[in-house]
Amino acid sequence: MVRETVEDRLPRILAMVPWIVERNGAYIEEVAARFNLNEEQVAAELLAVQLYEIPPYGPDNMLGIIVDEDGWVGVEAPLFTRARRFSPQEGFGLLATGKAALGIPGADSDGALATAIEKLEKVIGQRTSLAIDLNAPDIFEQLQIATEARNRLQIDYYSKYRDEISTRVVDPFELVARDGRWYLRAYCLVAKGHRTFRVDRIDNVLETGETHESVDPGHEAFVPGSDSMIVKIAVSNDNAWILEAYPLESVTENDDELIISIAVTGKMFLETLMLRLGSSARLIDDGGYGNVAAEAASRLLSKYSR
Amino acid sequence: MERVTKLLMFLLSSSRPMTRDEILERSELYGPSNESERKKFRRDRETLESAGIEIRTEIGLGEQAGSTLYEILEEDYFLPDLGLSVKEQLALEVAASMVQLDTAWDEQALIKIADGEPLPPSPAVAQLAPSAGIEKLYDAVRSRAKVYFDYRGVPREIEPYGLLHRGGNWYLHGSDSGERKNFKVIRIQGEVKLGEKGGFLAPADFDAANAMSSDPLLIGDEKEIVATVEVDAFMAKRVARTRGKIVKTNPDGSILLEVPVRNPMAFRSWLLGLRDHAVVVEPKEILEDTIQWLTEIKGQ
Numbered sequence: 178m179v180r181e182t183v184e185d186r187l188p189r190i191l192a193m194v195p196w197i198v199e200r201n202g203a204y205i206e207e208v209a210a211r212f213n214l215n216e217e218q219v220a221a222e223l224l225a226v227q228l229y230e231i232p233p234y235g236p237d238n239m240l241g242i243i244v245d246e247d248g249w250v251g252v253e254a255p256l257f258t259r260a261r262r263f264s265p266q267e268g269f270g271l272l273a274t275g276k277a278a279l280g281i282p283g284a285d286s287d288g289a290l291a292t293a294i295e296k297l298e299k300v301i302g303q304r305t306s307l308a309i310d311l312n313a314p315d316i317f318e319q320l321q322i323a324t325e326a327r328n329r330l331q332i333d334y335y336s337k338y339r340d341e342i343s344t345r346v347v348d349p350f351e352l353v354a355r356d357g358r359w360y361l362r363a364y365c366l367v368a369k370g371h372r373t374f375r376v377d378r379i380d381n382v383l384e385t386g387e388t389h390e391s392v393d394p395g396h397e398a399f400v401p402g403s404d405s406m407i408v409k410i411a412v413s414n415d416n417a418w419i420l421e422a423y424p425l426e427s428v429t430e431n432d433d434e435l436i437i438s439i440a441v442t443g444k445m446f447l448e449t450l451m452l453r454l455g456s457s458a459r460l461i462d463d464g465g466y467g468n469v470a471a472e473a474a475s476r477l478l479s480k481y482s483r
Numbered sequence: 484m485e486r487v488t489k490l491l492m493f494l495l496s497s498s499r500p501m502t503r504d505e506i507l508e509r510s511e512l513y514g515p516s517n518e519s520e521r522k523k524f525r526r527d528r529e530t531l532e533s534a535g536i537e538i539r540t541e542i543g544l545g546e547q548a549g550s551t552l553y554e555i556l557e558e559d560y561f562l563p564d565l566g567l568s569v570k571e572q573l574a575l576e577v578a579a580s581m582v583q584l585d586t587a588w589d590e591q592a593l594i595k596i597a598d599g600e601p602l603p604p605s606p607a608v609a610q611l612a613p614s615a616g617i618e619k620l621y622d623a624v625r626s627r628a629k630v631y632f633d634y635r636g637v638p639r640e641i642e643p644y645g646l647l648h649r650g651g652n653w654y655l656h657g658s659d660s661g662e663r664k665n666f667k668v669i670r671i672q673g674e675v676k677l678g679e680k681g682g683f684l685a686p687a688d689f690d691a692a693n694a695m696s697s698d699p700l701l702i703g704d705e706k707e708i709v710a711t712v713e714v715d716a717f718m719a720k721r722v723a724r725t726r727g728k729i730v731k732t733n734p735d736g737s738i739l740l741e742v743p744v745r746n747p748m749a750f751r752s753w754l755l756g757l758r759d760h761a762v763v764v765e766p767k768e769i770l771e772d773t774i775q776w777l778t779e780i781k782g783q
Binding site (some may be wrong): 183184185186187188190191192195196210211212213225228229231232236237238240256259261262263265266267269270271273274275277278279280281283284285287290291292293296297300301302303305306307308309310312315317321324325335340342351352353354355356357358359378380418421445448449451452453455456457459468470471473474475476477478480481 | 484485487488489491492493495496509511512530531533534535536552558560561562563565567570571572573574575577578579581582584586587588589590591592593594595596599606607608609610611613615617618619621622625630631644645646647648649650651652661667670671682689690691692694697717720721724725738751752756758759762770773776777778779780781782783
C-alpha cells in the first residue's frame with residue numbers, strides 16, 4: 178500500500194472539517210460517500226486529529242474532532258468554518274464542466290447554470306476566457322428526447338468505411354461526446370448487437386411509436402471488436418499530424434521517418450488515410466489490403482479526366 | 484501532520500505578519516531558534532505551500548528590517564461567498580454529472596459549494612479530457628501572467644487571453660509578440676513557466692468562443708479563397724448540412740458547393756475524405772494541386 182504524504186492528507190482533512198462544521202456534524206458514512214473514501218479511511222483521518230490547540234489557546238484557537246460509537250462526527254473548528262478557496266485545478270474543473278454542459282442542448286432549461294457560471298467567473302476567472310464547444314448537431318435534441326423517453330427509433334445511418342447508407346431500428350441508451358464528436362450508444366435490432374453511431378452521420382430519425390426495455394450493458398459492451406487489422410506505415414515528419422489524429426498501436430523513429438502501426442477497420446479506412454498522407458507515405462505491412470493508395474488515386478483521377 | 488496543521492492554524496489566527504523567529508517562539512511548535520528548528524519550519528512552510536496554501540511574504544521594516552515576514556490572509560485561504568442559489572448549486576451538480584472530466588477536480592470543487600444529492604442519470608454525457616498542464620495555463624489566463632514555453636521548437640513568450648476546447652482539442656489563445664495566435668496545448672513542449680501576475684491586460688472584448696473558427700478549413704494564415712466542389716447525389720445532403728453554400732443542384736441530385744478555404748491542406752484532407760463522392764472544380768490552383776497530389780500517389 179502506498180503511504181500517503183502530508184501534502185496528500187492535509188487538503189483532504191481541510192476539506193472535510195468545514196464540510197462537517199456546516200452540517201453541525203455528520204455520520205462517517207456520509208463523509209465517506211461525499212469524499213469518495215471508505216469509512217475506515219475517514220475514521221483514521223478524523224481520529225488522528227482529536228484535539229489540536231495553539232497559543233494563545235482557548236475556544237477560538239482549537240480544532241477538536243470527536244467520533245462517537247455510532248459513527249457520529251462532531252467538530253469544533255472556529256478557524257475552519259468556511260471552505261478553502263478553489264485550487265487552480267478545482268476552479269478550472271468546475272468552470273470547464275459547467276461551460277461544457279451549457280453546450281449540451283437542454284442542459285440549462287431554466288437558466289440557472291448560466292447564472293451560476295457568471296457568479297463563479299467573478300471569483301475564479303475572467304468572463305469569456307474559457308470556452309468549450311461541443312458542437313451538437315441539429316438532430317441532437319430529437320435523439321436526446323427519444324433517449325430519455327426510451328423510445329425505439331428508426332434511423333438512416335451512413336457508414337463511412339463501407340460507404341453505404343443503411344436503415345436501422347435502434348433502442349437508444351445514451352448520447353456521448355468524445356474527442357469533439359457526439360455518438361449514440363444503442364442496441365441495433367438489425368445487427369442484433371450493441372453499436373455506437375456517430376450522430377452527424379445519422380439521418381431521417383423516425384419514432385416507431387414503441388418504447389423499449391433493453392438494458393444498457395455499459396460502455397464496455399461498445400468497445401470496437403477485434404475485426405480490425407494492424408498495418409504498418411512509414412510517414413515523413415511532415416505527416417506528424419497523424420500522431421494526434423488517430424489512436425496508434427506504436428510509433429518508432431527511423432532516420433527521417435516515423436514508422437507507425439495502426440488498427441484499420443477496413444479497406445476504405447486505409448484508402449482514405451493513405452490518400453490524406455500522400456505520396457511521401459508508404460505501406461510497409463499492408464495487412465493484406467494491397468496497394469490501396471495507388472488504386473484509390475487512380476480511381477479518383479479518372480473523375481478529373483472526364 | 485499535527486505540527487503542519489497547527490502552523491496553519493497559528494498563521495490563520497495571527498492578526499499581523501510575523502518573522503520566522505517570532506513564529507518559532509510564539510507558536511510553541513518548535514524548540515529554541517537554531518539551524519535544525521529553522522529547517523523544520525522551512526519544511527513545514529513548504530508542505531503548506533505544496534498543499535496549495537498561499538503564504539504571503541514581505542520584507543520587514545524598522546526593527547524587523549531585513550527579516551522576512553510571513554502571513555496567511557483570510558482572502559487567500561477562504562472561498563468567498565459565491566452567492567449561489569440552491570437552484571444554481573443544483574445546476575452545477577447536474578452539469579458535473581453530464582460532463583465526465585478525466586480527473587476529480589470538479590467533484591472536489593463541488594464538495595465546497597453543494598450538497599451532493601443523488602441525481603438521475605443523464606441521457607447525454609460529454610467526456611472531457613484536460614490536457615496535461617491545462618490548469619496551469621488557465622491560472623495564467625485568470626491571473627494575467629505571461630507564459631513561457633517552447634512550441635514548434637521555438638521559445639515563446641505569450642500573453643494568454645483564453646482557453647478553448649474545440650474538436651476534441653484544447654487551444655491556448657494569446658498574443659505572441661503582438662500577434663494573436665492559437666496554440667494547440669498538446670503541442671506545447673517542455674515545462675510551462677508563469678511570469679508575474681497582472682503582467683498584461685487582455686483585450687476588453689476578448690471572447691474565447693470566437694478566438695478560432697469552428698471550421699478547420701478556415702483556420703489558417705492564408706488569404707481566403709472560395710473552392711467550388713461537385714458532390715454527388717449520394718452525399719449531397721450530408722455534405723451541404725455541414726459545410727459550404729449550394730450554388731447549383733443538378734437534375735441527378737448532385738450539387739455544386741462553394742466552400743471558403745484558408746487552409747488548403749485541411750481542404751485537401753476534407754475533399755479526399757469524401758473519396759469518390761466529390762471533385763474540386765475550381766479554382767485552378769486547387770484543382771491542379773489535387774490532381775498532382777493524386778498523380779504522385781498513383782505513381783508510387
